[in-house]
Amino acid sequence: KAGVTQTPRYLIKTRGQQVTLSCSPISGHRSVSWYQQTPGQGLQFLFEYFSETQRNKGNFPGRFSGRQFSNSRSEMNVSTLELGDSALYLCASSWRTENTEAFFGQGTRLTVV
Amino acid sequence: QKEVEQNSGPLSVPEGAIASLNCTYSDRGSQSFFWYRQYSGKSPELIMFIYSNGDKEDGRFTAQLNKASQYVSLLIRDSQPSDSATYLCAGFRQGGKLIFGQGTELSVKP
Numbered sequence: 001k002a003g004v005t006q007t008p009r010y011l012i013k014t015r016g017q018q019v020t021l022s023c024s025p026i027s028g029h030r031s032v033s034w035y036q037q038t039p040g041q042g043l044q045f046l047f048e049y050f051s052e053t054q055r056n057k058g059n060f061p062g063r064f065s066g067r068q069f070s071n072s073r074s075e076m077n078v079s080t081l082e083l084g085d086s087a088l089y090l091c092a093s094s095w096r097t098e099n100t101e102a103f104f105g106q107g108t109r110l111t112v113v
Numbered sequence: 114q115k116e117v118e119q120n121s122g123p124l125s126v127p128e129g130a131i132a133s134l135n136c137t138y139s140d141r142g143s144q145s146f147f148w149y150r151q152y153s154g155k156s157p158e159l160i161m162f163i164y165s166n167g168d169k170e171d172g173r174f175t176a177q178l179n180k181a182s183q184y185v186s187l188l189i190r191d192s193q194p195s196d197s198a199t200y201l202c203a204g205f206r207q208g209g210k211l212i213f214g215q216g217t218e219l220s221v222k223p
Contacts, residue, residue: 033210042213045211048208090156099145099205100162104149105156
């Protein structure tokens with residue numbers, strides 16, 4: 001059974017640009033959540049999608065957005081990139097939203113220069 | 114007060130010893146808890162998931178949950194150098210949100 005797949009693995013972008021990250025959950029999983037990990041702040045919740053609906057959002061500016069498609073694949077978009085957006089972006093997949101295991105993908109390492 | 118707090122590290126144990134990792138949480142609405150292991154430069158790997166009071170054992174790992182005390186722990190028996198990593202405790206909130214602690218770095222010395 002394939003795991004959670006995130007693409008691309010690495011990205012280098014310039015300030016002001018925008019970026020789109022992709023996450024394909026484990027087959028059958030309908031919940032995808034996104035997290036940002038930095039050395040200073042640790043793992044922070046960005047948002048969660050279930051059946052194409054955003055059900056929860058963390059405390060991030062509106063430059064961070066996402067969506068989920070009918071096949072449960074999810075994308076995350078960051079517009080007007082800032083240096084502080086450099087981080088490891090992780091998505092987690094689970095088959096429902098409560099009381100079930102959540103598995104992480106390998107992450108996308110974003111560097112903003 | 115942080116919602117999920119872990120004992121500060123780094124924690125160093127000799128090979129073969131028991132490593133004890135602790136986590137407290139402030140939100141009684143948290144329904145279930147996770148322990149993840151994260152090697153440097155890698156993504157978190159699920160070690161244990163627990164949502165009922167008591168103990169849950171999986172191989173060398175035992176998770177303990179005490180909802181009255183708002184306390185979660187992870188015991189690693191017969192610790193191996195390959196267990197050296199950062200261990201992350203997370204509480205699960207409604208709406209698919211995991212709240213993570215800051216992590217505890219474990220070092221197992223041969």
